[in-house]
Amino acid sequence: MTTVDNGELLKRLGVDIDAETLQLALTHRSFAYENGPLPHNERLEFLGDSVLGLAVTTELYTRFPDLSEGELAKRRAAVVSERSLAAIARSLGLGPHIRLGRGESMTHGDDKDSILADTMEALFGATYISCGGDRARDLVLRLTSALLDDDFVLGAGRDWKTEIQELAAELDLGEIQYVVTGTGPDHARVFEADLRIGDKTYGVGTGSAKKHAERSAAEAAYRYLTSQEDAPTTLLIEDSSDGA
Structure with a gap:
């Protein structure tokens, strides 16, 4: 050493x-x-x-x-x-x-x-x-x-997935679903997540792991629902923790 x-x-x-x-x-x-x-x-x-x-x-x-x-x-x-x-x-x-x-x-x-x-x-x-x-x-x-x-x-540092779950329940919107797709080779995989309630997309996010993409989609949806922007925002959020 x-x-x-x-x-x-x-x-x-x-x-x-x-x-x-x-x-x-x-x-x-x-x-x-x-x-x-x-x-x-x-x-x-x-x-x-x-x-x-x-x-x-x-x-x-x-x-x-x-x-x-x-x-x-x-x-x-x-x-x-x-x-x-x-x-x-x-x-x-x-x-x-x-x-x-x-x-x-x-x-x-x-x-x-x-x-x-x-x-x-x-x-x-x-x-x-x-x-x-x-x-x-x-x-x-x-x-x-x-x-x-x-x-x-x-x-x-915020727990966006929990926050959007609570907000969706508060607004009586229905059950949240994440639809995740991945592209690229295994060593450089990029995931995109759509946060959907019913047949509507409320947030889209991308990341190097599924959980990162879902988290960024949750943040995009939360910001959309609390600001009433015209369309959901696509966010890229990365962190250095492991996981797919």
Whole structure:
């Protein structure tokens, strides 16, 4: 395993986590099981999840006094999502600092959204342990504050399939169906989904996996029904999670 300078990571984070706690925060369970058993970062991740949630929730409550509970919850879910945390981790160059087992290393675990996001939460927990609650909150907000107003991030974090299901029920429109077709070779497959209610298409979406296409079709339909545009919009939404 290539040695990296964790001091550079601390400079980018702007906090002074003690060496032992930092190493623990950067130790994935795959490394711990192969080299021990050793302690790993899941307990710090558990703590960091609460640190993250409280900091973001408090900031949302303060910054947006006119938003309803439901809207605040949607924004929080988007900002603390795996996708958002992984993007923050990549911006910090976190991947090479994570201690991984051989299997995870061979499958590029240092660039997997789930591992990056979990390690970010562990670092929030480690900051809380080493530096206290105020410094941990400051770190969370410094890294997430811009996301609270980012329309792309907020949209990407929403559960559009559930929202369109609820909206269709509220409007008594009937049962939703997704009609999905795929084109292209297996290694570069592109899917298109039509969201239909009865014989009418309300949204069309495309993506590199069926679930991505359905999700973008659901968002297009939701935006169509809530804005009453002339025609459904075709959306392309990609994410880095696996699945077809």
